[in-house]
Amino acid sequence: xxxxxxxxxxxxxxxxxxEDTNRQLRRWASELxxxxxxxxxxxxxxxxxxxxxxxxxxxxxxxxxYSYRGKCYKSLSAIARQITGTRWSGPxxxxxxxxxxxxxxx
Numbered sequence: 001x002x003x004x005x006x007x008x009x010x011x012x013x014x015x016x017x018x019e020d021t022n023r024q025l026r027r028w029a030s031e032l033x034x035x036x037x038x039x040x041x042x043x044x045x046x047x048x049x050x051x052x053x054x055x056x057x058x059x060x061x062x063x064x065x066y067s068y069r070g071k072c073y074k075s076l077s078a079i080a081r082q083i084t085g086t087r088w089s090g091p092x093x094x095x096x097x098x099x100x101x102x103x104x105x106x
Contacts, residue, residue, distance in 0.1 A: 003056065032096070048076075048094050050083075057083055059094070 017025075042048075046061040057079075060067045065074045073079050076090025084093070091097035 042096075048096070050094050052083055 016022075042061050044061050044063050048059045048061070048066075050057045050059075057068070059076065059079055062072065065072055066076060066079060067073075068079045068082070073082075076094055076096075077088060078090070080088035080090045080093035089097065
């Protein structure tokens with residue numbers, strides 16, 4: 001929660017994102033809603049952030065997979081398993097894909 005609040009304070013002090021950037025983000029969000037498979041085309045350098053049981057987990061997309069806490073992983077599912085201790089669909093856990101069953105995330 002602290003990073004979110006810090007960002008909001010910076011946004012107020014220095015201004016938010018440019019309108020062009022907001023437009024592009026809305027386009028990408030819309031594309032992902034229409035085509036969840038587009039998430040597999042996330043470019044290296046992209047950071048994926050997930051709050052889980054009071055902790056913030058940050059994953060960076062790298063050329064051959066994902067980097068999480070200094071270790072490389074081939075899949076988001078392996079990282080989700082590392083975080084939760086249970087089997088998860090990585091794209092579902094990180095919010096890149098909706099669950100097909102309507103279950104609610106923890």
